[in-house]
Amino acid sequence: MTKRPLTILLANPRGFCAGVNRAIHIVEEALRRYGRPVYVRHEIVHNRYVVQSLEAQGAVFVEELDDVPDDRPVVFSAHGVPKTVPAAAEKRGMFYLDATCPLVTKVHHEAARHVLDGRQIIMIGHSGHPEVVGTMGQVPDGSILLVETLEQAETVQPTPGQSLAYITQTTLSVDDTAGIVAVLRRRFPDVEGPHKEDICYATTNRQQSIKAIAPRCDAVMVIGAPNSSNSRRLVEVAASSGCHRSYLVQRASEIDWSWLDGINRLGVSAGASAPEVLVDEVLEACRQRFEVTIEEISVTRETVTFKLPAELCT
Structure with a gap:
């Protein structure tokens, strides 16, 4: 056949x-x-x-x-x-x-600095996510107001007369976060932001690579866990970039192959916590069913590395 x-x-x-x-x-x-x-x-x-x-x-x-x-x-x-x-x-x-990611630790330090400088903090993030829980737990209760949506950004009420800053979860949608920041800056022109964006380089790069392929695809498949914020954002970015048939799967065994009915061009990516072995597994599953041609689309080259804790380096 x-x-x-x-x-x-x-x-x-x-x-x-x-x-x-x-x-x-x-x-x-x-x-x-x-x-x-x-x-x-x-x-x-x-x-x-x-x-x-x-x-x-x-x-x-x-x-x-x-x-x-x-x-x-x-x-x-x-x-x-x-x-x-x-x-x-x-x-x-x-x-x-x-094992806290150093880029998350950066946000922790920002939060602590703002509190020391007497600022109230608005954090853009997802309620209950471990990163948000960890960041809010760096400072006294009540120091941080959490905002998840544009609507909440329009209605959040900081303490009158207190100086204000914002920080963000590192794994958010770049575009959605920019919209929320724009609302905060309109409502609170003196709000202080991070010196360097809190959304991490890896989240930004993976979203950029999805944007590069999504308009050219009939469907997009993101490999990642349902509780992975950065993976879920990739699915959303693919849909908002023109590919509405965008799916999140943990591995090849979860693929509903009816998703690919009538599909000629499939985009594939993986969240920042998904190993390459799962990408290979999905590609092999596709090869078993289709005559596959792979075209790799690269938007940048990553060279970032982080050292292990000092306790493991002696």
Whole structure:
């Protein structure tokens, strides 16, 4: 039976970013140095394949420090944690490693600086996301007002007379965030923003690469987890860039092949916490069903790397 032709436009950059690579390496190096088990508070990154791979090596994932024995190492996830978490670990005399992405730590420092300078903070982000919880937990309660939408930006009411600043979650839609910032600047002309945008380079680059391929595609498939903010934003960006048949899948086994009925050009990308092995798996599944031609579309080359914590470098 002759296979139908399918052209795949493969977005680049895609997949792992420097912060995700660093977080995974922290867990792997901790296992190598300290043996099994090493505990990890919350999913190290939002990807089940990654979590299960680390579990197979001896990592144990928990949601709270109460589930960690005093005598075993614990790693804090790449999303960051409230100040109360390392404080509790220190009180118990626990050995911990902080895998918070350095670009998230940058936002933590911004929040702390604004509070020291007497500013109230508006944070643009998604309620309940671990990164937002961690950032809001860097400062006293009430210091940060969370805004998720344009509508909330129009109605948020900071304390009258207090100076104001805004910060953002690192994994948001660049375009949506720009719209919210524009509203805040219109309503509060003196609001202080970050010296360098909080949305991280990897989020920005992956969204740019999706924008480059989406108008040329009949459908777009993003590989990533449903609880991965940056992956979900890629699906939204593809749709807003002209490809309304845009789907999020965790891996090839989840693909509904009816999505590709009548499709001649498929865009493929992956969120910053999705490993390249899952991209390869999807491409191979496509090859089994179609005569595939792959065209890689690159918008930039990433060279960013982050060092491991000092405790793992000696």
